[in-house]
Amino acid sequence: xxxxxxxLVLNTVSLQGTKQFYEELLGFEVAFESDDEIRxxxxxxxxxxxxxxxxxxxxxxxxxxxxxSAFDEVVALMRERGIPLSKWPDGRTMDRYETGQNVYFRDxxxxxxxxxxxxxxxxxxxxxxGPLQIMYVREIGFPVENVAAFRESLVDLFGMRLTMVxxxxxxxIGGTAHAVIASVRRRWIPISMVALPPKMEVEFxxxxxxxxxxxxxxxxxxxxxxxxxxxxxxxxxxxxxxxxLLIGGRYE
Ligand SMILES: [Fe+2]
Numbered sequence: 001x002x003x004x005x006x007x008l009v010l011n012t013v014s015l016q017g018t019k020q021f022y023e024e025l026l027g028f029e030v031a032f033e034s035d036d037e038i039r040x041x042x043x044x045x046x047x048x049x050x051x052x053x054x055x056x057x058x059x060x061x062x063x064x065x066x067x068x069s070a071f072d073e074v075v076a077l078m079r080e081r082g083i084p085l086s087k088w089p090d091g092r093t094m095d096r097y098e099t100g101q102n103v104y105f106r107d108x109x110x111x112x113x114x115x116x117x118x119x120x121x122x123x124x125x126x127x128x129x130g131p132l133q134i135m136y137v138r139e140i141g142f143p144v145e146n147v148a149a150f151r152e153s154l155v156d157l158f159g160m161r162l163t164m165v166x167x168x169x170x171x172x173i174g175g176t177a178h179a180v181i182a183s184v185r186r187r188w189i190p191i192s193m194v195a196l197p198p199k200m201e202v203e204f205x206x207x208x209x210x211x212x213x214x215x216x217x218x219x220x221x222x223x224x225x226x227x228x229x230x231x232x233x234x235x236x237x238x239x240x241x242x243x244x245l246l247i248g249g250r251y252e
Contacts, residue, residue, distance in 0.1 A: 002174025007203035061141030
């Protein structure tokens with residue numbers, strides 16, 4: 001099975017601006033930096049990588065899970081640090097609902113980020129990292145032309161389970177990883193942001209090699225090209241999104 005997201009690679013047009021945002025404002029640890037790349041480690045087992053490219057940017061959507069009991073404290077710290085929270089049309093910034101609460105904000109590249117917490121997540125089972133107390137990366141958004149086709153691929157290839165299924169939206173879930181499958185014609189809440197497909201590479205952690213072997217067979221059966229990379233990661237592209245399946249922790 002898929003157990004979690006382990007890496008996300010995005011583009012930036014300014015490594016310096018991105019470092020100022022993620023390191024200084026969000027307190028993310030910098031694991032590596034070079035002339036054209038910076039890698040942040042918001043948790044010990046996830047890397048958020050930015051590559052500096054001379055290309056237009058298309059914003060991605062990422063949600064970080066924080067402890068429910070610490071949510072107000074996390075939001076207060078964000079306000080104190082001057083991070084502008086995105087507003088709903090009625091002017092509120094925080095959304096509280098039956099199972100959780102969240103706030104949205106944007107980084108220096110226009111990516112739509114989210115801090116989210118859920119009553120049903122057992123906080124004791126997780127280590128929180130950094131000043132924003134992040135437990136794990138919960139969501140990565142995948143705007144697609146055909147929501148139904150993409151979710152069926154994720155179910156068939158990865159055995160992901162689905163919730164909130166509609167023509168325009170679906171969560172595909174594997175472990176803590178929630179792939180937010182959104183129609184390119186549905187705008188991102190809360191700021192009605194056009195859902196352009198971002199240029200990104202997503203790496204999932206797989207539970208074991210037998211699972212990765214089954215994914216490989218299904219890719220073959222569907223005629224989807226794949227390769228094995230250094231460290232045993234299975235690499236392929238789905239709906240224009242480069243993906244990797246990794247066995248064993250990259251950072252352990
Ligand atoms: Fe979200």
